[in-house]
Amino acid sequence: MKLRMIASALALSAALIGSASLAPVTAQAATLSGGFDVGPGGFQGNFNPLAATSGFTWLSIYFEPLVTYDEKLQKVVGVLANSYEVSADQLTYTFKLKDAKWHDGKPFTAKDAKFTMSLAMDAKSGSVLAARLKAVSSVEAPDDRTLVVKLSAPSASTLDTMTKVMMLPEHALASIPADQLAKNAWWSTAPIGTGPFKFTKYVTDQYVELAANTDYRDGKPALERVINRYFANPAAAIAALRAGEIQFTYVDSNDVSTFKDDEAFKVIEGDSFVVNYLGFNHESPIWKDVRVRKAVMYAINRDAIIKSLYAGAAKPANCAYVAERLIPQGIDPYAYDPEKAKQLLDEAGWAQINGDKPITLLTYYTTPLATNVLAAVQAMLAQVGINVVPRAVDTPTYNSIVLNPQPDIGQFQMVYAGLQNGPDAGSINVGLNEKQIPPAGPNVVRARMPELNKALDTALAEIDATKRDSRYQEVCKVMNTDLPWATLWVANRYGVVSAKVKDFIWTPAPGGGPYQAHPEKWSTGE
Known part of the structure; x- marks a missing residue:
C-alpha cells in the first residue's frame, strides 16, 4: 500500500477536525476539570451505569x-x-x-x-x-x-x-x-x-459537576469538586487542556508527540485491551462465503496503517487476542496481499454477489484518527473491488441500529468497532456467541458459528486456571479460520494530565474501567 493513500486519509480527516470549544466552567478552589469521556464511547448523556458501555472513568467517581x-x-x-x-x-x-x-x-x-x-x-x-x-x-x-x-x-x-x-x-x-x-x-x-464525590448538577451537553462527599468512609476527598466537561471532538479538549481550562483528557496516539517533551503535562500510556475489527453482518448474504471475508483481511495493509496513523502504537490482531499466551501456533497472519484478495473474490464470484455496489460501514468512532483509518481502509478495499462507504454516528444511534432485534441490514452490512478482549479473555464472548445475538446480548454481527460457540462455551466453563489459556487459544484458532470479524489491531491508549495534578490515577481500561483510581486522593497541588 503506497503511503500517499495514507496521506490522503490524513488530509481528509484533518479537514474534519473542529476547533471550537464550549464555554469554560468557572474555576473554583480545589477543583479538577477534565474531558473524562472524550474518546471511544463518547459522553454518557443520562449517566446510567446499567446501560453504559463506556464512561466508567467518570461514573465510578460517584457510583461504586x-x-x-x-x-x-x-x-x-x-x-x-x-x-x-x-x-x-x-x-x-x-x-x-x-x-x-x-x-x-x-x-x-x-x-x-x-x-x-x-x-x-x-x-x-x-x-x-x-x-x-x-x-x-x-x-x-x-x-x-x-x-x-x-x-x-x-x-x-x-x-x-x-x-x-x-x-x-x-x-x-x-x-x-x-x-x-x-x-x-x-x-x-x-x-x-x-x-x-456526589452529584450536584448537569448542564446539558456542557458539563457535569460533583462535590466532595465529606462523609466518605475513607475520609474527606482532597478536592472540593470534580467537573466533567463535554467536548464535541478531541481537538477541542486538547485546546482546553493547553489553555488550562481542564487538567486531563484522553488523546489519540497521533496527538501524543505534542505533549511528550512538555514538562507542563504528563502522558499516561497503556494497553487498551480492546480489539478493533471490521464486523461482517452475517445476516447479509454478501458475506456468506468465507473467501470473501478472507479477501477483506488480505486487502488491508494493517502494518502501514499502524505505522503511519497509529505511530506504531498498536499490534496487528489475527484473532481477538494479541497476548502471546493466547495465540496458538500456525494461525494465518493474513499478511497484506491484494492480489490474493482479488483471486479469492474471483473464486467466490464477487462480481455476481455484490460487485461494486456500495456497502455501508457503520461506526461509532468519530475521532480524527478513526476518520483517517476508515479512509485508508476504504481506499484499500476499493483497490480489490470492495466498495465500502463509512458512516460515523454517535454511540446511542449506533446502538439503536445494531442492537435492534429486527435491524435493517442495509444500515450496517459492516461495522468498524471495538470490543474488550481483556483483562479477562472471556470478555469477547458477548460479541461472538450465538446465544448473545440481540436482544439477548451484543453479538451485533449476528455470528452463528457452531465451532466458535463450542470454543467459547468450553473456555468460559473451564474451572482449571492452568488450562484456561489453551481454551482461549482454541477460540483464537476458530476465529482466525472462520472470520466472524476481520480483526485489525489492538492499540495503545493515552491520557494527558497537567503536571500540577497530584496522586491522579488514570488507566486506559476498556470502556474506561472501572478500576481502583482512588479519586478521593486526587489534588490540584494548590
Missing part, C-alpha cells in the same frame, strides 16, 4: 461496584466488598460488604446489592450486563453485610462482570418500574451513589 480491578488491571480487589470468596466448584460467590452510606446518608446494605443485581440481570431495565449474567441462578442477602451469588454453571468471566455492576440504592429506585428505568430523569438530576 462491590469489586473492581486494581489500577494495573491485573487482579480484582474489593471496593464496597471487604472481601470475596469463590467456592471450589466456582458456583458460589460470597461477598462480605463494608459499612458504607449512600450520599443521602442512608446505610448501604446487602439488600441494595441484591436489588442492583436484579436490575442488572433484567434486560427490561436497559441493562447491558443482563447477557453477561445469564449463568446467575440466584442472589441472596442472608444478612446486611453478606451477598451470595450462585451460578447454574461455572463462568470464568463472572468476577469481570461484577466489576461493572455499580451498586444502586433500592430506596431511591424501587418505585420506578424496570422498563421505565433506562432513560429515567433520575440519572441526570438526582443520582445517589456511595463514592467519594
Whole structure:
C-alpha cells in the first residue's frame, strides 16, 4: 500500500477536525476539570451505569461496584466488598460488604446489592450486563453485610462482570418500574451513589459537576469538586487542556508527540485491551462465503496503517487476542496481499454477489484518527473491488441500529468497532456467541458459528486456571479460520494530565474501567 493513500486519509480527516470549544466552567478552589469521556464511547448523556458501555472513568467517581480491578488491571480487589470468596466448584460467590452510606446518608446494605443485581440481570431495565449474567441462578442477602451469588454453571468471566455492576440504592429506585428505568430523569438530576464525590448538577451537553462527599468512609476527598466537561471532538479538549481550562483528557496516539517533551503535562500510556475489527453482518448474504471475508483481511495493509496513523502504537490482531499466551501456533497472519484478495473474490464470484455496489460501514468512532483509518481502509478495499462507504454516528444511534432485534441490514452490512478482549479473555464472548445475538446480548454481527460457540462455551466453563489459556487459544484458532470479524489491531491508549495534578490515577481500561483510581486522593497541588 503506497503511503500517499495514507496521506490522503490524513488530509481528509484533518479537514474534519473542529476547533471550537464550549464555554469554560468557572474555576473554583480545589477543583479538577477534565474531558473524562472524550474518546471511544463518547459522553454518557443520562449517566446510567446499567446501560453504559463506556464512561466508567467518570461514573465510578460517584457510583461504586462491590469489586473492581486494581489500577494495573491485573487482579480484582474489593471496593464496597471487604472481601470475596469463590467456592471450589466456582458456583458460589460470597461477598462480605463494608459499612458504607449512600450520599443521602442512608446505610448501604446487602439488600441494595441484591436489588442492583436484579436490575442488572433484567434486560427490561436497559441493562447491558443482563447477557453477561445469564449463568446467575440466584442472589441472596442472608444478612446486611453478606451477598451470595450462585451460578447454574461455572463462568470464568463472572468476577469481570461484577466489576461493572455499580451498586444502586433500592430506596431511591424501587418505585420506578424496570422498563421505565433506562432513560429515567433520575440519572441526570438526582443520582445517589456511595463514592467519594456526589452529584450536584448537569448542564446539558456542557458539563457535569460533583462535590466532595465529606462523609466518605475513607475520609474527606482532597478536592472540593470534580467537573466533567463535554467536548464535541478531541481537538477541542486538547485546546482546553493547553489553555488550562481542564487538567486531563484522553488523546489519540497521533496527538501524543505534542505533549511528550512538555514538562507542563504528563502522558499516561497503556494497553487498551480492546480489539478493533471490521464486523461482517452475517445476516447479509454478501458475506456468506468465507473467501470473501478472507479477501477483506488480505486487502488491508494493517502494518502501514499502524505505522503511519497509529505511530506504531498498536499490534496487528489475527484473532481477538494479541497476548502471546493466547495465540496458538500456525494461525494465518493474513499478511497484506491484494492480489490474493482479488483471486479469492474471483473464486467466490464477487462480481455476481455484490460487485461494486456500495456497502455501508457503520461506526461509532468519530475521532480524527478513526476518520483517517476508515479512509485508508476504504481506499484499500476499493483497490480489490470492495466498495465500502463509512458512516460515523454517535454511540446511542449506533446502538439503536445494531442492537435492534429486527435491524435493517442495509444500515450496517459492516461495522468498524471495538470490543474488550481483556483483562479477562472471556470478555469477547458477548460479541461472538450465538446465544448473545440481540436482544439477548451484543453479538451485533449476528455470528452463528457452531465451532466458535463450542470454543467459547468450553473456555468460559473451564474451572482449571492452568488450562484456561489453551481454551482461549482454541477460540483464537476458530476465529482466525472462520472470520466472524476481520480483526485489525489492538492499540495503545493515552491520557494527558497537567503536571500540577497530584496522586491522579488514570488507566486506559476498556470502556474506561472501572478500576481502583482512588479519586478521593486526587489534588490540584494548590
